[in-house]
Amino acid sequence: MITLAAAAGLGLLVFIVLQALVRFGFFGELPNTRDLKSLEDHNSSEIYAEGGQLLGKYFIYDRTAVSLVDLSPFVVPALISTEDVRFFEHGGTDYRSLGRVLLKNIILGQRSAGGGSTLTRQLAKNLFPRQRKGFFWLVGEKVREGIIARRLEKVYSKDEILNLYLNTVPFGENVFGISAGAQRFFSKHPQDLNAEESATLIGMLKATSTFNPRTNPEASLERRNVVLEQMEKFGHLDQAKTDSLQALPLSIHYSPFSHIHGPAPYFREKIRIELQEWIKDYNQQHGTDYNLYTDGLKIYTTLDFNLQRLAEGAFARQMKSLQQAIDAHFRRADASRLRALLNKEMRRSARFISMQKSGMSEPAIIEAFNKPVNTLVFDWDGGKTVSLSPMDSIFASQKVVHGGLVSIDPQSGDIKAWIGGNNIRFFQYDQVTSARQAGSAFKPFVYAAALEKGTDPCEMVSNEAPVFEDYDNWSPQNHDGLYKGYYSMEGALAQSVNSVSAKYIIDAGFDGVINLARAAGIQGRLPAVPSLALGTAEVSLLDLTKSYSIFANKGIPVEPRYILRIEDSDGKVLLEAPSTHSREAVTSPETAMILSHMLESVVNVGTAASLRTRIGFDYDLAGKTGTTQNNSDSWFIGYTPRLITGVWVGLENPAFNKVYPLPFGASRSAVPIWGDYHSSLLQNSRTRPYLEGRFEPIPDELLELLNCPMFLDTLPQPTILDRIFGSTEDYPRERPESKGKPRRKGLLQRILEDLFPEKK
Secondary structure, three states: OHHHHHHHHHHHHHHHHHHHHHHOOOOOOOOOHHHHHOOOOOEOEEEEOOOOOEEEEEOOOEEOOOOHHHOOOOHHHHHHHHHOOOOOOOOOOOHHHHHHHHHHHHHOOOHHHOOOOOHHHHHHHHHOOOOOOOHHHHHHHHHHHHHHHHHHHHHOOHHHHHHHHHHHOEOOOOEEOHHHHHHHHHOOOHHHOOHHHHHHHHHHOOOOOOOOOOOOHHHHHHHHHHHHHHHHHOOOOOHHHHHHHHOOOOOOOOOOOOOOOOOOHHHHHHHHHHHHHHHHHHHHHHOOOOOOOOEOOEEEEOOOHHHHHHHHHHHHHHHHHHHHHHHHHHHOOOHHHHHHHHHHHHHHOHHHHHHHHOOOOHHHHHHHHOOOEEEEEOOOOOOEEEEEOHHHHHHHHHOOEEEEEEEEOOOOOEEEEEEOOOOOOOOOOOOOOOEEEOHHHHHHHHHHHHHHOOOOOOEEEEOOOOOEHHHOOEOOOOOOOOOOOEEOHHHHHHOOOHHHHHHHHHHHOHHHHHHHHHHHOOOOOOOOOHHHHHOOOEEEHHHHHHHOHHHHOOOOOOOOEOEEEEEOOOOOEEEEOOOOOOOOOOOOHHHHHHHHHHHHHHHHOOOOOHHHHOOOOOOOOEEEEEEOHHHOEEEEEEEEOOEEEEEEEEEOOHHHHHHOOOOOOHHHOHHHHHHHHHHHHHHOOOOHHHHOOOOOOOOHHHHHHOOOOOEEOOOOOOOHHHHHHOOOOOOOEEOOOOOOOOOOOOHHHHHHHHHOHHHO
16 A cells, blocks of 8 residues: 555656646646737638639648638537537546556557547647657657647637648648648539548558558558448437448549649749739738738739630640650760760769869769769659769750740730740749740831831742841841742741841831830840841740730730739738729731731742641631741740740750750641640630630721732743833832832833843
């Protein structure tokens, strides 16, 4: 008896000492009642598409708060039945369960007898995590959790505790809270979870990694059925329902919303950067302290979820096919032509520089660069680990074809789809905002500026290449190598004839072209040189695409808009974007309509005619291709009355492409991506309206200005009588080459030229 009493006294003394240590904070923070009343969780900010679909989140911990009324009716019964059947009876600690644990687990050694924790104690642990390991610390922290649990029960009702618990409980993968768990594993809002899905999530709480339905489906299925059995045991399901649910296979719809997964990751990253600046300014102006990662903001964007998904599908399909063609192209390459460039890239690499700094000799470094190692490389199936030498890895990265796509509403400027690159996990550089040479996709601004200066679109311009003596005798080269015949403005634009385009920039003047391009929305350096007519200036895909709005919109440019509204976690509107900004036209409506008509010809009979002939589009469509030297950059900017879409394709390193040029340009790269995307829109009832509607008919008087052949091998000459009596209007007008003014010839000279044409 004395020994038992001594043991009891010692135990009481230890308990008193532990209580004192806990209350003095030895085992970590012990919050008081005031602290518990002001609990705030870090909540993920969510970004939504225009139609309300979740695009992704910004978070430190992926957590989104919900209330009990927003939950499926199966969640709480599953939780109580499995984790804490006497939750509504105890005051924070279930002493019956603790007694069972003490007797069976500790005294009798039955490790499978279960634990004695309650939901309230688990909540205490979630809110104020344990700091250290070891038996002594574990006992002390369990005492601490008991005290916190008792205080929580005094401060909050049972429903409020359930609410706090379900918003903070971890589901693994850095996911916290039932809402984030439902979205991650089932792509659902928590109120839409069915019984078996609720049981799967609640089953994970015992061990989030062990019972993860994605990585351990068999264990998860078994655990789910245990939870369903518990729900039946405590009267929440009948036996027939339980049996039918347990017979179902495990089914999840995994949506890894994170900084790199989910739809439109490059778009979300652009928004994130802009939001950081906006929140900083907002807090300074309003004396607030909003945080993008912890305060549960709701960001509603202009992005069309359906367009984005269809764009991503088409982009991946076509880019994968392009990559296969490029891989085959480089397999035929002469390695000696690429060796110098690969050696240069090797010496620029972080690995090479690090080895140099460590004192390795260059021969040793080169030897190391040629030894295979396991390397994670990009492919269109999500990436793979292969055995490659660092040198081979450089070669593999250099021949990756990159691309970007953006869709814009031509009236409002709203961004509807955004693909910034192949995969943000591997390539963080956003191709929508990066600058590349525009090639012939820039030409419409040259032609529009020339029309604004009064150039006659039906003057037949010689295809002979001009020489610009004041610019180092620069002369434009045609992609087909032909310099014969005569083109009207429409014909030259449709066939993207460089020699003719270079002459129009003289009509328009460098300043005229540059000023118009800037007014339309193109930023960056635009050099005042003749080659500007061929698109040697570097522009971004976003700028070039939005600038085409002047052709679709009677000369009126638009500014891209990304965000519609921002709300805080309580629904307070912090930002409401105006519907549109009124802008002044930068060309006359007549010039814009003429250019739009010419850009229709590019699709109907020109460099993008495959959209009609091969894909079979029959709706109103206009656009322009662009391909730079060595096929380094390929573009297509195409539009319907309701949507402008720009596509860029190319290699990351133009120098690599210069050594061994790609074998195809825009018509075989950018145009097929655009076509696949719009074919998908056409087949989807929700997106088909973007392709419906008609361009406003061009007025007859403007159509008459374009009533001329696009191309002539030779110019038919008026007869002598026509020349004498002045009836030459039915003959194509040759463009005079002397600064746009015709040379005046005497009557005799004109008669002699008709009689003796060989002396011309």
